[in-house]
Amino acid sequence: MSEFHLEPKPSGAIQRAAEQSVPVTGTEPSGFFTQLKGFWVTFSTMFKKPNTIEYPEVKPEVAPRFHGRHQLNRYEDGLEKCIGCELCAWACPADAIYVEGENNTEGNQISPGERHAKVYQINYLRCIFCGLCIEACPTRALTMTNEYEIADDSREKLIWEKEDLLAPLRAGMLMPPHPMYPESDHHNYYRNEIKESHPSQDTKAGGEK
Amino acid sequence: MSTQEIATETAVEMITLTIDGFEVSVPKGTLVIRAAEKLGIQIPRFCDHPLLDPVGACRQCLVEIEVNGRKFPKPQASCTIPVEPGMIVNTQLTSAVADKAQQGVMELLLINHPLDCPVCDKGGECPLQNQAMSNGREESRFEGTKRTFEKPINISSQVLLDRERCILCARCTRFSEQIAGDPFITLNERGALQQVGIYEKEPFESYFSGNTVQICPVGALTGASYRFRARPFDLISTPSACEHCASGCDMRTDVRRGKTLRRLAGDDAAVNEEWNCDKGRWAFKYVNAKDRITTPLIRDESGQLREASWPEALALAAKGLKENRSAVLVGGRATLEDAYGYSKFARIALNTNDIDFRSRATSKEEKNFLASHVVGTQVNYKDLDRADHVLLLGFEAEEESPIVFLRLYKQVKKRELKITAVAPFTSRGNKKLKAELISTQAGSEASAISKISNLSKKSVILIGERLSESSGAISAAVALATNSGAKLAWIPRRAGERGALEAGALSNLLPGARPVSDSAARVDLQAAWGVSSLPSNPGLDSDEIIKEVEKGNIGALLVGGVDPLDISPDYQAIMEKAFIVSLEIRQSAVTQIADVVLPVAAVVEKSGTFINWESRARFFEAAVPESLTRSDVRILSMLADEMGSSINLPTVSSARDEFNSLGTWHNRESFTPVSGESTKIANGKANLCSWRLLLDAGSLQDGENNLAGTAHPSVAIISKSRADSLGVTNGDQIKISTPRGEITLACQIDSIDEESVWVPRNSINSKVIESLGITSGEVSVVRA
Numbered sequence: 001m002s003e004f005h006l007e008p009k010p011s012g013a014i015q016r017a018a019e020q021s022v023p024v025t026g027t028e029p030s031g032f033f034t035q036l037k038g039f040w041v042t043f044s045t046m047f048k049k050p051n052t053i054e055y056p057e058v059k060p061e062v063a064p065r066f067h068g069r070h071q072l073n074r075y076e077d078g079l080e081k082c083i084g085c086e087l088c089a090w091a092c093p094a095d096a097i098y099v100e101g102e103n104n105t106e107g108n109q110i111s112p113g114e115r116h117a118k119v120y121q122i123n124y125l126r127c128i129f130c131g132l133c134i135e136a137c138p139t140r141a142l143t144m145t146n147e148y149e150i151a152d153d154s155r156e157k158l159i160w161e162k163e164d165l166l167a168p169l170r171a172g173m174l175m176p177p178h179p180m181y182p183e184s185d186h187h188n189y190y191r192n193e194i195k196e197s198h199p200s201q202d203t204k205a206g207g208e209k
Numbered sequence: 210m211s212t213q214e215i216a217t218e219t220a221v222e223m224i225t226l227t228i229d230g231f232e233v234s235v236p237k238g239t240l241v242i243r244a245a246e247k248l249g250i251q252i253p254r255f256c257d258h259p260l261l262d263p264v265g266a267c268r269q270c271l272v273e274i275e276v277n278g279r280k281f282p283k284p285q286a287s288c289t290i291p292v293e294p295g296m297i298v299n300t301q302l303t304s305a306v307a308d309k310a311q312q313g314v315m316e317l318l319l320i321n322h323p324l325d326c327p328v329c330d331k332g333g334e335c336p337l338q339n340q341a342m343s344n345g346r347e348e349s350r351f352e353g354t355k356r357t358f359e360k361p362i363n364i365s366s367q368v369l370l371d372r373e374r375c376i377l378c379a380r381c382t383r384f385s386e387q388i389a390g391d392p393f394i395t396l397n398e399r400g401a402l403q404q405v406g407i408y409e410k411e412p413f414e415s416y417f418s419g420n421t422v423q424i425c426p427v428g429a430l431t432g433a434s435y436r437f438r439a440r441p442f443d444l445i446s447t448p449s450a451c452e453h454c455a456s457g458c459d460m461r462t463d464v465r466r467g468k469t470l471r472r473l474a475g476d477d478a479a480v481n482e483e484w485n486c487d488k489g490r491w492a493f494k495y496v497n498a499k500d501r502i503t504t505p506l507i508r509d510e511s512g513q514l515r516e517a518s519w520p521e522a523l524a525l526a527a528k529g530l531k532e533n534r535s536a537v538l539v540g541g542r543a544t545l546e547d548a549y550g551y552s553k554f555a556r557i558a559l560n561t562n563d564i565d566f567r568s569r570a571t572s573k574e575e576k577n578f579l580a581s582h583v584v585g586t587q588v589n590y591k592d593l594d595r596a597d598h599v600l601l602l603g604f605e606a607e608e609e610s611p612i613v614f615l616r617l618y619k620q621v622k623k624r625e626l627k628i629t630a631v632a633p634f635t636s637r638g639n640k641k642l643k644a645e646l647i648s649t650q651a652g653s654e655a656s657a658i659s660k661i662s663n664l665s666k667k668s669v670i671l672i673g674e675r676l677s678e679s680s681g682a683i684s685a686a687v688a689l690a691t692n693s694g695a696k697l698a699w700i701p702r703r704a705g706e707r708g709a710l711e712a713g714a715l716s717n718l719l720p721g722a723r724p725v726s727d728s729a730a731r732v733d734l735q736a737a738w739g740v741s742s743l744p745s746n747p748g749l750d751s752d753e754i755i756k757e758v759e760k761g762n763i764g765a766l767l768v769g770g771v772d773p774l775d776i777s778p779d780y781q782a783i784m785e786k787a788f789i790v791s792l793e794i795r796q797s798a799v800t801q802i803a804d805v806v807l808p809v810a811a812v813v814e815k816s817g818t819f820i821n822w823e824s825r826a827r828f829f830e831a832a833v834p835e836s837l838t839r840s841d842v843r844i845l846s847m848l849a850d851e852m853g854s855s856i857n858l859p860t861v862s863s864a865r866d867e868f869n870s871l872g873t874w875h876n877r878e879s880f881t882p883v884s885g886e887s888t889k890i891a892n893g894k895a896n897l898c899s900w901r902l903l904l905d906a907g908s909l910q911d912g913e914n915n916l917a918g919t920a921h922p923s924v925a926i927i928s929k930s931r932a933d934s935l936g937v938t939n940g941d942q943i944k945i946s947t948p949r950g951e952i953t954l955a956c957q958i959d960s961i962d963e964e965s966v967w968v969p970r971n972s973i974n975s976k977v978i979e980s981l982g983i984t985s986g987e988v989s990v991v992r993a
Contacts, residue, residue: 018849086440101437112362115328115437138327 045099048088067129072165077197081141084117089134096126110176113186120162226296229303231800241287253340255426256378257288265289271310273299284310315345317681331428333441365413366918367433372404373428381421390641391415419490427704427892433915435471447832450819452488452704452812456612457821458485458595462832469493486611496811500796506806514585526805527851529788533764536563536754539714540770541703544817546864548709550842553856558849562716562748566709568771574883575677581880585873588698600631604673607638608903616980618984633898648962651898651985655681655885664693681885700822708820716748721871724878758787897988898976899970923975925954926967932958935992949982953993967987
C-alpha cells in the first residue's frame, strides 16, 4: 500500500454550517399562522399571469436567433450554395452531419463551381443545435431556421436528407441541375451578383418571374 | 538520401554541429534540415523530400547558419546545405531572423495560392495549411487579385492539375525525372509565369504518376477517382499489402463506411521506399463490382445457379469432393494463410498431392526449380542495390514488377548499374534502364543464357515466371548461377505465388519447403499435423490435372481464384466435366461451370500475409473488418469438417501460427537440368512472343476507368524488314493468326528480332491465350 492518503481538506464554511444547523426533531412549533402562510402562496398565484403555453394550439414565437432545424440555402437562380466541403461535418461536435461530395459536370451542375454535395444528411437524434456547423460553412449554405418541431416516431425519419433540408424554390428560382449564369463563375455567385437564372432556362417551372 | 542510408552504406565520418543550442552528430553529407529532424526540430518545408535530390525551390526552410564564427549574411535554405563541423544553426525556434524570413516566404507563397480549401481534396491533410498555421502570419496583408487558371487540367486521365494551387516546389517534376524516369510533367516558363505543364507531344506513359499526387504538398495534383470523395477525418486507415504483384509494397488503405476510397503507398524503406505503381494505388474497385458473389450458390436440376444456405452448399460440396477423385487448383492470388489452407486441405481432406498454384503456362522444369532453388531462399532489394550486374530473364521489370524496376532505375541513375536483358527486343522499361539486349526469340532463351559469361558473385539473376515457357531456359540460368556464383531470384507476377510455394500448394512440395519425395519430411509433417499418413506419390501439375479430368480419372476440382483462360482456351470446356467447387469473390469463367460456389473475402476484407519475391512476409489486417465475407482458409476448414477430416484452421491467425510453427525443412529436392531446344519457325511465319502489360484487361483492374485511360495502347511490334515485306508502316493494322484464331492490331516498327512479333498478352483487342491458344510459337502475320 502507498503511504499517501488523500483526505479532503476541511473547509471552514462547511464547518460553520454544521455548527449552526438545527437538527429536525419533529417537535418544532406548529400553528395556524404557519399553515396560513402556505395557503397564501397558493391564493396569490391566482392573480398572476399564467405561465402555461397552449402548445400545440398556440405556437409561441421564439427569439430571432433561436437555433432551430437547419436549411440548405440556394442562390437566386436556384443553384445550391452547398459545395459539399464537409466543413460542417468537421465542426460538428456530435458527429451528426454526413456529407459526400461530387463533381459538378456539364449536364449536372448542382451548385456553382466544381463541387456539390451528393449526399447531405443531418441526424437530428445526434444534433445538439450548437450552431458550430453554421459558423463553419464557407458559403452560407447552411443556416438555421426558427423551426423547432422536429420530433418524430422513428430513428430513420430523424435522419434528414438533402431534399428535406433544402430551402424551397422561391420565385425566379429554377430547380438544379442547370448551367451557371453566362460568363460568370463561382466568385460572382459568392458575391451575390447573380440575381436571376440562366436566360435560356424557363423560369416558369420554378414560379412566377 | 536519408541519414540512415548514408550511415549504413559506408562507414563515414560523423560531423558534430549545434542546432538551436543542442549538439548533434550526423554522418558527413547530411543536410541541415535532416540533422534538425534528428533532434526533433521541425523546420517547415515543401520542396524537400528525403528521396529526391535537394533543389531549394520553395525557400520555406530558411534558417540562420554560422560556420567557423562567420555568419551567413542572410538566412539559408536548410534543405540544400550539408552539415559542416562546428556549424551553428538557429532555426525559427531560436532566431527571430529565421522566423521572420519563414513568415515572409509563407506570405509570398500564399499570395498566389487560392483560398479554395473547402473544395480542395488536400484540405485537412495539407502541409501548406498546416505550416501556414504554424509558421505564417496570422493575417493577410494582400489586397490584390490572385491569379487564376482554367481548372482543372488533366495531366492524365487519373491525375488532375489545378495550376493556381501550385507552389512550384518541383517535387512532382523531380519525381518524374529522378524516380520514375518518365518525362510526363515539367516546369514551364520562368519567374512569375512559371507553372507545371505536360509534354503535349509526348504520349503520357507513366505507371507511377500517382506518386506525384501523394507527394504534392498542396492540392495542385489530385487523383480523379478520389476527387471530392472524402475528408481525412472520414477515413479509417489500415496498413495493408498490395495484392497486385510480387513486389510486396507496403500500402495504406483508406476506407469510408465500408468502402475503399483510396490507397496510398506506405513507407517501407527496404521495399517500396515511399512509392508504388498506379495499379496498386488505383485498382481496387473490383471489390465492389456488380458481379460480386455474396451468398453460396449451387447448381440446381435445371442447370442454373441458385442461392443456397451455407450448410446446404457445404454439404453438397463435401459430398461431391468425397465421392470423386479430387484435385485442387489454387491460383496465384491467395494469401499465405489461404494457400496453406488449400495445401493442408488437399493433403488431409482429399488425401492427394494433386495441387498446383500456377494458373498459367508452366513446366515440370519450373516445378523442379521452384522446389530446389527458390523455396526457402532469400534474395532481396538490398542485393539489387549492391549488385554489379543484373540479368533479366523472361522478366520485364516495369510491366511485371514495377517496384523492382524503380530499384533498378535508382541504381542505374546513381551508379550506372549494368543490366542485361534476354528478350526479343528492348522494351520501353529496359530502354530507361539502359539495358543491354541479348536479342533472343521466344523459346530459344536456353542457348542465349548459356552463352553469358560475364557474371560475378555480386551479380543477380532475376527470373520471371515466363521463363518456364521456354524449355531448358531455367536449367541454363541455374547452371549460369552455379558457375558464376551469382544470386538467383524468381519473380512471379502475382502477389500470392511465392506464399503459395512456401505453403506447399504445389504437387511436389509440402508446407515449409518439405519435399513430398522426402519421407523424413513427410513424417515430420505428419507429427505436426497429427495424422497417421500423408500421400506420398508425386502429384499432378495443373496441365496434368486438366488432362485427367478430360480422361475422366479426376471427377472433382476445388478451384480458388483461377481463370482457365490464363492457361488455355480449351480448359473451361474440359473442366465442365468435373464436379467443381469454386471459392470466388466474383463471377468468373469457373463459377459459370461450377456446381457449388462459395463466396470468399477480397483482400481488403480479410487479414492475411503476402510473401513477395524476396521472401519477405507482409502481414495485413482487414481494412473493412465489418465485411460479412470470410477468408478462404476459414471456408476450407468448414468444408473439411463437413467431409469428416478436419484441418483445424478456423481462423486466419490459427493458420498463420500453425504455418510459422512448422519451420523450414533443411533438405531440398535435387534439380535435374533439362536441355533446351531452339525454336524452328517455318518460312514466311513468325515467332510469337508476348507478356502482360502492367495495366491491361486483368480482372482486378475492373471498374476503374480513369486508370484504364493510361494503359499503354495495344500494338503489335514487328521488325523493319517484316514491315517492308508486309508493306506496312507504323500504325497500319496487321493480323496475327494461328489455326485457332486471330488478333488484329496496329503495328509498331521497332528493332525486334527479325523473326519475332510481339503482342500484349492480355490487353484490349489482344487476348493472346483466348484468341491464339498459345503464348509463344509459330504464327502467321499478314496485313489486315
